Amino acid sequence: MAKKKARRASSRSKRRNSSPKGGKLPKDAATLLVILRPREGQDIFLEAELRALISPTRKEDGCLRYDLYRSTEGPAAYLLYEIWQSREHHAAHTKTDHFLRWNARKDSLLTARDAAFWKQIA
Numbered sequence: 001m002a003k004k005k006a007r008r009a010s011s012r013s014k015r016r017n018s019s020p021k022g023g024k025l026p027k028d029a030a031t032l033l034v035i036l037r038p039r040e041g042q043d044i045f046l047e048a049e050l051r052a053l054i055s056p057t058r059k060e061d062g063c064l065r066y067d068l069y070r071s072t073e074g075p076a077a078y079l080l081y082e083i084w085q086s087r088e089h090h091a092a093h094t095k096t097d098h099f100l101r102w103n104a105r106k107d108s109l110l111t112a113r114d115a116a117f118w119k120q121i122a
Contacts, residue, residue, distance in 0.1 A: 034080040037112040062089025
């Protein structure tokens with residue numbers, strides 16, 4: 001039984017955190033890049049909130065990649081790099097409890113949020 005669970009977890013991990021062979025994504029895949037800038041003195045709290053999203057989001061159906069980055073130069077900023085199997089999968093993500101919790105708190109933590117969907121073309 002433990003071997004089956006380990007095998008399933010391994011295949012889930014590969015599916016969610018790596019692109020398919022050759023780097024090509026599914027035809028309807030949606031890549032979302034979100035840049036978040038914290039209010040003064042809120043960067044530690046913002047990072048904690050963003051980290052809390054990682055694990056439950058990576059477990060969602062259709063989540064191929066969900067990574068968090070912090071700027072190493074200039075003013076504090078965070079980047080969410082998301083790849084979803086489709087826009088519909090991302091839309092379902094925005095209805096989850098963990099996302100709704102984040103959405104209710106984000107305005108008190110952010111001075112700016114820039115987001116755009118991207119489509120792989122090569």
